[in-house]
Amino acid sequence: KTAAIVGCPFSGGQPKAGVDEGPIRIVEAGIIPQLEDLGWKVKFDGHHEFENISASLTSDPPIGKLKNPRLVSQVTEAVAKAVGAHAQNGELPVTIGGDHSLAMGTISGTLSHYPNACVVWVDAHADINTVETTDSGNIHGMPVSFLLGIGSKVPEFSWVKPLLKPDSIVYIGLRDVDAGEKQILREHNIKAFSMHEVDRYGIGKVVEMALDHVNPKRDRPIHLSFDVDALDPSVAPSTGTPVRGGLTFREGHYICEAVYETGLLVALDLMEVNPSLKDPVDVEQTVAVGCSLLRSALGETLL
Ligand SMILES: N[C@@]1(C(=O)O)CN(C[C@@H]2CCCCN2)C[C@@H]1CCC[B-](O)(O)O
Numbered sequence: 001k002t003a004a005i006v007g008c009p010f011s012g013g014q015p016k017a018g019v020d021e022g023p024i025r026i027v028e029a030g031i032i033p034q035l036e037d038l039g040w041k042v043k044f045d046g047h048h049e050f051e052n053i054s055a056s057l058t059s060d061p062p063i064g065k066l067k068n069p070r071l072v073s074q075v076t077e078a079v080a081k082a083v084g085a086h087a088q089n090g091e092l093p094v095t096i097g098g099d100h101s102l103a104m105g106t107i108s109g110t111l112s113h114y115p116n117a118c119v120v121w122v123d124a125h126a127d128i129n130t131v132e133t134t135d136s137g138n139i140h141g142m143p144v145s146f147l148l149g150i151g152s153k154v155p156e157f158s159w160v161k162p163l164l165k166p167d168s169i170v171y172i173g174l175r176d177v178d179a180g181e182k183q184i185l186r187e188h189n190i191k192a193f194s195m196h197e198v199d200r201y202g203i204g205k206v207v208e209m210a211l212d213h214v215n216p217k218r219d220r221p222i223h224l225s226f227d228v229d230a231l232d233p234s235v236a237p238s239t240g241t242p243v244r245g246g247l248t249f250r251e252g253h254y255i256c257e258a259v260y261e262t263g264l265l266v267a268l269d270l271m272e273v274n275p276s277l278k279d280p281v282d283v284e285q286t287v288a289v290g291c292s293l294l295r296s297a298l299g300e301t302l303l
Pocket residue numbers: 099100101123124125126127129134135136137138140141142176177178227229240241272
């Protein structure tokens with residue numbers, strides 16, 4: 001079994017510099033030999049270069065509130081092609097971000113090859129703002145709305161096909177959801193296990209219920225999209241939009257272990273590690289947690 005590392009040094013979906021260094025630090029931390037030690041054949045053709053895309057853009061003025069729209073669209077389209085190609089080759093794409101706008105690409109890529117795939121989205125945030133509801137205009141808060149095809153269309157994003165259905169995504173870890181997003185989740189009956197449910201049922205039951213919702217017969221491929229800000233800031237401090245009251249180290253790892261145990265994982269994203277926001281100790285911790293989550297999602301067990 002081959003894992004293909006899709007290193008995406010990209011920060012255009014949000015305003016904080018440094019998140020583009022995430023993949024570089026995770027690879028430098030040794031994720032490749034770590035995965036090889038788990039028995040994976042690891043393919044890594046170097047981090048994706050997006051310079052040519054940004055160089056070819058003479059200008060990229062906001063569209064409405066949306067920031068860096070053309071850059072984000074072109075980068076995520078390239079990522080969709082890369083992920084789709086790896087999936088086509090029978091490899092498991094492991095996309096390391098970079099900000100979460102990249103998931104517009106990764107999940108498009110997965111769905112192009114596995115149309116029946118379901119998505120487990122682990123995050124403090126729903127990332128489902130539309131052109132109408134976004135307040136920040138930061139596209140890392142919007143990828144799910146594009147994947148669902150909701151909200152008014154933006155011609156620059158016409159490559160994104162509405163391949164994701166509302167009943168095929170489930171959230172775990174939500175605790176900072178905008179009013180407009182809450183309304184969208186309700187209107188589309190999108191299943192979400194917030195930190196309230198994690199407290200109430202425990203992570204084991206939450207993961208079971210989440211999978212029962214999107215994968216009742218455990219026969220659908222799974223795309224796991226993990227935003228490290230789902231974890232409590234004490235666990236993963238160096239990230240752009242930290243929110244208190246998050247998942248513990250073990251809860252985050254349990255999700256990854258349980259998803260791997262299904263044997264259905266076909267694609268994995270590890271997003272929003274920004275190694276420039278904190279002191280070296282906190283950065284090191286965040287990078288190490290990112291590597292650890294990746295290992296757990298790819299078969300590392302405690303016994
Ligand atoms: N919904 C958001 C958006 O900008 O759209 C607003 N939020 C920050 C905001 C700060 C003030 C209190 C309410 N929250 C970040 C989120 C996007 C996170 C993207 B992710 O990829 O990090 O999950």
